[in-house]
Amino acid sequence: MDTNSLAHKLTDWRHELHRHPETAFDEHYTSAFLADRLEEMGITVTRGIGGTGLVGTLKKGTRPNAVGLRTDIDANAITEQGNPPWKSQNPGRMHACGHDGHMVQLLGAAWLLSHTVDFDGTVYFICQPAEEPGKGARAMIDDGLFQRFPMDSIYGLHNMPMLPAGQIHVRPGGIMASEDNFTIQITGKGAHASSPHMAIDPLVTAAELILALQTIPSRTANPLDPVVVSCTELYMDGAHNAIPSHVTIKGDTRSFSPDVQTMIETRMHDLTEAVCTGNGATYDFSYTHEFAPTRNTPANTALVARAAHRVLGSEQVYDTCEPIMISEDFAQYLDHVPGAFFFLGSGVSNIPTENTMLHNAGFDYNDHILMTGATVLAEIARQALED
Structure with a gap:
């Protein structure tokens, strides 16, 4: 399979995952789908981490260096109002936050790293349940994630429909806020x-x-x-x-x-x-x-920017973006290992207010950026293992 064929395959996989959304800790079909695709690539999969989470392990060469790439896998308890051919078949549940796209981009990075990218070390593909309620990262950590899969750094992304498609936004320090309830x-x-x-x-x-x-x-x-x-x-x-x-x-x-x-x-x-x-x-x-607030480690933020520059060119990368007030439980991982979280623009229109926002019942992921995210993630892993 060449990269053009991979792009079509990623779209097919995204549509299949969109049809079968599952909410927190109930992602059984989703988890099995991801595990099967990773194993088809020759990647070793450990299932049932933190409930429905899993980790794929890809090792090349002899160096002990290791990097983690993380995706969220749960959907929202929202009834889909749009009508794409791949509309949700699970009543009251839909991928309104783009986790279907995030999963497929991780699969794309896994294919690139296993088939076309040379590196020396280990890449862990972390598929995390229950991001929406903020419980999944803690569940995987409590289940021994970092003891069983020791890594030097960890990276993750989220699509942002208010940003132009294909742009990368990242910053050192606080990039996403805490959320406290009263x-x-x-x-x-x-x-x-x-x-x-x-x-x-x-x-x-x-x-x-x-x-x-x-x-x-x-x-x-x-x-x-x-x-x-x-x-x-x-x-x-x-x-x-x-x-x-x-x-x-x-x-x-x-x-x-x-x-x-x-x-x-x-x-x-x-x-x-x-x-x-x-x-x-x-x-x-x-x-x-x-x-907790998500606070990027400066050195890892710089690595994301370098990797994105190499893949997309400097005009598509903003490495001092403004922080946003939404929250993400990726922050839990950064209490254990250094890393960085970044945003990938997914806007269909160049006018931000014309794009359907996250958690909207009419949201659908922009398939045109699937290969962008996959390629950037693969390059981040390659460069992390060179450091």
């Missing part, structure tokens, strides 16, 4: 809507608190530290003519360092206590850390 339950005293003076209104308290929380990014955080505090859900037990007794606020926060995460949590609790106490209400406060 739940604030406010308890007041319900009453008839006509008699607010007989109530302790938790809804008015919640409204005051929601506005107060916005002082965290605007008045507490350093203006040079990106911080997002979003209240995203509001529940209550009232009616159109009844002041409720209970209100629950849910939401999430985003930042780029543990110190800022701690500041947000502390300030959020202090504001909740002050606003509720001031209104005569009581509260219950919960704050959980879901995703």
Whole structure:
């Protein structure tokens, strides 16, 4: 199979995976498909790591150097609204984030490295479940990923439809934010809507608190530290003519360092206590850390840029891109080995707002960049093993 034939094969594989999306830790068909394709290339596969995860091992030469290339394999709990010929056949599930494309690009890199690229060392192809809920990387690590497959560095990518197709964006340090979730339950005293003076209104308290929380990014955080505090859900037990007794606020926060995460949590609790106490209400406060910030190692970031320059030319590579506030559990790996995560532009239109965004029910991966991602990943592995 030459590279032109490989490009067609990658498209066929992507469409097959798109037809059969599976959500976190239920990726049985997906995992078997990936394992079978890797084994057909002569790559040794170890299955069942962290549940439905797997690792393919390709060794050439005698050097002990090793590099990891990682893909996410789970889909979203979304009903697909588009109508491509390869539309999801699993109701309520679809590849709305492009993990079908990521998997195929890893398979493409595996084929290139096993058939056409010379290197001396070991490449591990890491197929990770449950990225969407942020549980899969931890599951693989807890199952001995780095003890069973010791590697010197690790790399991963994500498509970005707001970027022009084929561009590579990367940066040293923080490239993706943490995600922390919060739940604030406010308890007041319900009453008839006509008699607010007989109530302790938790809804008015919640409204005051929601506005107060916005002082965290605007008045507490350093203006040079990106911080997002979003209240995203509001529940209550009232009616159109009844002041409720209970209100629950849910939401999430985003930042780029543990110190800022701690500041947000502390300030959020202090504001909740002050606003509720001031209104005569009581509260219950919960704050959980879901995703750590993804922070690229500078040397590995430079390697990604060099590899992308070699494959695509300097005009397609941006090595000091702006960070974004979404989250990824690839960050868990960077606590154990150095590495870098980068973005691959997947926009169909040159006008960013005309492209269908990630997690949209009409999203479909841009097949024209499958070989781009595969070739860049293969070159990253080759250069990593030369260092």
